[in-house]
Amino acid sequence: MVVDDIQFLSILKGKRIKLTLKNASYLGIVQRINPNKTIVLADVVGANNGGRYPGSKMFFGHEIVNDDDEDDDDEEFINFVVIDEFHGKFGPAVMHIKKQQVIGIGADGVEIYKHGRLCWLQIATKHKVFLFDILLLGARAFKNGLTMILQSKNILKVMHDCRAIAGCLSTQFGVNVTNVFDTQVADVMCFYSETGGLLPDRVSTLQEVISLHLKVPSSQLLSLKMKSELAQEKAMWYKRPCPLPLLKVMALSVIHLHPLRLVLLDTLMTDYMLLVDSYLKSSHFQPDKLDHITMESVLELPKELRQLEQIRSDRQDWATGQFPVTDQGLLDRFNPRMSKSSESQQEQPKPKRECMKASSTSLFVGRGHSDSLMDSKNNGAFPGKSPSQLGIGRGLFLQTPPAQKPGECAANTASDEAAEAPKSLLQSFRSFRD
Structure with a gap:
């Protein structure tokens, strides 16, 4: 079997793409890419005027052009x-x-x-x-x-x-x-x-x-x-x-x-950086506390590190509530449980990633979690057993705004069938056209 550009482009069958011609642009679903260098689209919509074209529409390869400005992106x-x-x-x-x-x-x-x-x-x-x-x-x-x-x-x-x-x-x-x-x-x-x-x-x-x-x-x-x-x-x-x-x-x-x-x-180091930051912000070594420091107190396991077990427990609670558990005890990562509230929250703007700040109140760890490691009202203790909050942002987010709710940072990784084909694919129509 000889594999050429036409057969390569046939992988687009069933995908919605954008075709740019000399005088107009169209969006449609690829039905066929023929050896005679014609393309048949269904559900065609004019990209410029939004007009719909019933049935199927055929385009000739020599009519397809690429915007040079787009190609230079x-x-x-x-x-x-x-x-x-x-x-x-x-x-x-x-x-x-x-x-x-x-x-x-x-x-x-x-x-x-x-x-x-x-x-x-x-x-x-x-x-x-x-x-x-x-x-x-x-x-x-x-x-x-x-x-x-x-x-x-x-x-x-x-x-x-x-x-x-x-x-x-x-x-x-x-x-x-x-x-x-x-x-x-x-x-x-x-x-x-x-x-x-x-x-x-x-x-x-x-x-x-x-x-x-x-x-x-x-x-x-x-x-x-x-x-x-x-x-x-x-x-x-x-x-x-x-x-x-x-x-x-x-x-x-x-x-x-x-x-x-x-x-x-960066994500793998997030927990470590969080703990180091808690060390830096600890009041244990503030000048007015130095008189109370002894060798025994310096070597004691600090409260920040003692919280690691609670962090792990809270994250497990969140994870088992967010993802179905298989018969083997593994998490079905790519089929999370989606509640109506989390679906609506996914449409909200994602918070921006911030650098480490002085306060440790309400934070996002890694790509997926918001753990309230410290609460000023509870003197640094965990606020109950509330599950960690979902967040698919990267890195560490500190001082979450009050309006922040679980799932607000969730990323939509599902394939968008209505999206335009990437320009690299549109560019490949050049050889198809010629």
């Missing part, structure tokens, strides 16, 4: 380089990567999770993505520098689910990857902390982690979903030259790894 500009030969680009790429302290790693091919055939290795630096064509370069690519990079203890490799990549590299090329930050593991650790030591029923996909932690709209992550669907088509990975839309999708799959690592690290 920073979010859509992907600086990637295809490395498919040793002469010219391979050496400079390896030298550039060796100078990095942190890189993002991705891999694609035929059933690499079963130690199949590795065809592409993606390496993302801060401002550039290198796509190494392993199918053409072969094992020589690793002997000429990639092995040194992947096994270096001085370069941190950021991956999402490193199991398949590490197993494939070890089995096929004898490369043992070291110094890895796995965003899938970090996401589970964040959830574990937020729920007081409870585990989810499954791990998260890269698309889910990016949407949850980086707040990227689902409509802009359609390319990653397409990539997972295209991964089932074995012939696609062997096609050379590789279709441009597929190259862009592979590059997109690693450009989020750098910021994702920083956000996850």
Whole structure:
């Protein structure tokens, strides 16, 4: 089977997209993308005037245009380089990567999770993505520098689910990857902390982690979903030259790894930073209290640290009320219980993330929790056994406004079928048109 741009775009079938023509723009659901370079949309609405067109409407590929201003958008500009030969680009790429302290790693091919055939290795630096064509370069690519990079203890490799990549590299090329930050593991650790030591029923996909932690709209992550669907088509990975839309999708799959690592690290450190902040704000070491300090009192476990058990208990109470529990005792993380009140509160504006402040009254921990660790009226004790409040914002929110209610920070990670297709997909219509 030959996979070309038309077949690649056929993944859009059933999705609502926006088509920009020379004289108008239209929104509609893709019914068919034909070999004669025509597209049939249903439920068509004029983007300019809102007028509806009954039945189906056909568009010709040569009529479809792209707004150059949109194509130049920073979010859509992907600086990637295809490395498919040793002469010219391979050496400079390896030298550039060796100078990095942190890189993002991705891999694609035929059933690499079963130690199949590795065809592409993606390496993302801060401002550039290198796509190494392993199918053409072969094992020589690793002997000429990639092995040194992947096994270096001085370069941190950021991956999402490193199991398949590490197993494939070890089995096929004898490369043992070291110094890895796995965003899938970090996401589970964040959830574990937020729920007081409870585990989810499954791990998260890269698309889910990016949407949850980086707040990227689902409509802009359609390319990653397409990539997972295209991964089932074995012939696609062997096609050379590789279709441009597929190259862009592979590059997109690693450009989020750098910021994702920083956000996850920040979330993992939230509880620690909270406790340190409570130390800094403790009255125990204020000047007027110094006369009462003894060696025994300095070594006593402070009340701030004694509250850790209560924090864990309150979070568990919240988590079991928020998520259904499976027969295995795991939390059904992606099917939370949604009450009418929380649904209405999701529509309210999200509070902005704030830095650590002096007061510890009412705070949001990590992505998911609001724990009232201290209450001024209760002299720092927990206010009863009220469950933690849901919040999907990142980091720590202190001094929550009085109007804040449970669920107000909840993020809507469900796919928005009415959203426009991301510009990267619209841009791929250029080759379809021509």
